[in-house]
Amino acid sequence: MxxxxxxxxxxxxxxxxxxxxxxxxxxxxxxxxGANTLIGNEVYNKDAENLGDIKEIMLDMRNGRVSYAVLSFGGVLGLGEKLFAVPWSALRLDTVRKCFVLHVSKDRLRTAPGFDKNKWPDMADREWEMGIHAYYGTKFE
Known part of the structure; x- marks a missing residue:
């Protein structure tokens, strides 16, 4: 959808x-x-491979910006899925295909720092933030 x-x-x-x-x-x-309309949108890479869908959008309440999209990848019917915090700046909206594009291969995403839906990381931790931005090659502010 x-x-x-x-x-x-x-x-x-x-x-x-x-x-x-x-x-x-x-x-x-x-x-x-509208943030609510973006949750559930599919994410593809430049090779048109489906990387999953957006489960949540994380807002930085300190500066009023969108920080991350939480991407779900892998698993079947929610079982065994892994979540990834992807810097918002790493995503591009494709208005023709009505999806997001993330420039990473499936293999790179599989090895990305991820987390379980029942054990979220401290996304406000500066060291964690720097690591995520370094992994995706985005600017950390």
Missing amino acids: NYEDRDTFGIYKINKLQSLGPTTHHGPGPHLM
Whole structure:
């Protein structure tokens, strides 16, 4: 399911009024998106391999920014899945395929620092944050 399918408020509604000209978009998307509509979106790599889906979006309440997307990868029906905190800046929204793109191979993701859904890391720990950003090659601020 993608963000347009979960758009209960009509944020990404498209009007196709043929007699009045070109297709027009209403709402803020895709430059501003509702967090609830992004949870569940699939994530692919540049080779179009499915890497999983977004389970949660982590907001840094100290600076008002999105810090991480929690990505679920592996397992079947939630069993054996591993969670990964992916820096938000490592993800790109593909508005054509309506998914996120993360530039890592499946093998690299398998060896990424991850965690179990019942044992989350301290994401506010500066050392942990630096390690995650270093792994994905993103800038740590």
